[in-house]
Amino acid sequence: MMPGSGPDMYQTDWAPRRRRKGRRRAKRTGRTVALLVAVSAVGAAVGGVIAVGGTGLPGTAPVTVDAAVQQRQIVPEAASRGRVRVSPAPSASSKAASTKSAQVTKSPAKPQPPEPVTGLSQAQMNNAAVIVRVAQKRKLPRRAMLVAMMTGLQESSLRNLANPTVAGSLSLPHEDSGDNFDSLGVFQQRPSQGWGSVKELMTPSYAAGAFYEKLVEIDDWESKDLGEAAQAVQRSGVPDGYDKHEDRAAEVVDALL
Structure with a gap:
């Protein structure tokens, strides 16, 4: 420049x-x-x-992802931190409910008929068991059972008797029949005398209950002889007929108690 x-x-x-x-x-x-x-x-x-x-x-260059992050995403956590999970024990209330349900669904066992004593049939022993059971429900003593058993042995041999002269009695459950006036059932009680209806008197449990009601109305029935107490209830034409059945009645009652 x-x-x-x-x-x-x-x-x-x-x-x-x-x-x-x-x-x-x-x-x-x-x-x-x-x-x-x-x-x-x-x-x-x-x-x-x-x-x-x-x-x-x-x-x-490719990005390398943390291996720990990948593992957390792929492998699930072990249950209960590696321990085996145990089902909780049933509570007392659930056990009680289960037991109650089982008891409800279980059908009750049928009562077995009593074993007859020597000389009585199963039907006779069944009627004797009814006589004892009705006394127990009424909380009556053994003496009342003996009086009733002696009466049943004398009047019907402990059989539930129908009567051909009484309409409808033969169509009801019975073991045999008799024709003494309008007498019915184990105790030969008469509808015409106010003991009950035909159907009631042909039901052994009702007949036994009706007998005990009359028996306890007698003031000194417990101090009377057994035969006398039976006659005081029945007012039979054969007043001495009950005494001979005392030993047999005791055998049957004791077998049922």
Whole structure:
């Protein structure tokens, strides 16, 4: 350049260019640094490693995910921290409810008929058992049972007797029949004398109950002889007929108690 020839055209063109180029490079460098910081933060969050190329930009190396994270996602946690789960024991209330349900569904056992004593049939022994059972329900003593048993042995031989002269009696359950006036059942009680209806007197449990009601109405029945107590109830035409059955009555009653 010659002295005094004016401004240097190269100096004028290049100086500003160098300044602008420097600013662009600084701006680009700042963006690159910010990008690297963001990528590094993401890589740290997922537990991976990101490879960076030599040019200062992120490379194409794959991200390695933390193996512990993968295991938690794939393998479920063992039940009860590795222990075998045990079903809880049933509570007392559930046991009681189960027991109660079993008792409800279980059908009750049928009572067995009493074994007959020598000389009596099963039907006769069944009627004798009814006589004892009715006395027990009324809380009457053994003496009352003996009086009633002696009466049944004398009047019907402990059989539930129908009567052909009494309408409807033969259609009811019975073991045999008799025709003494309108007498019915084990105790030969008469509907016409106010003892009860035909159906009632042909039911041994009712007939026994009716006998005991009359017996306890006698003031001194417990101090009377057994035969006398029976006659006081029955008012039979054969008043001495009951005494001969005392031993047999005791045998039957004792077999049922």
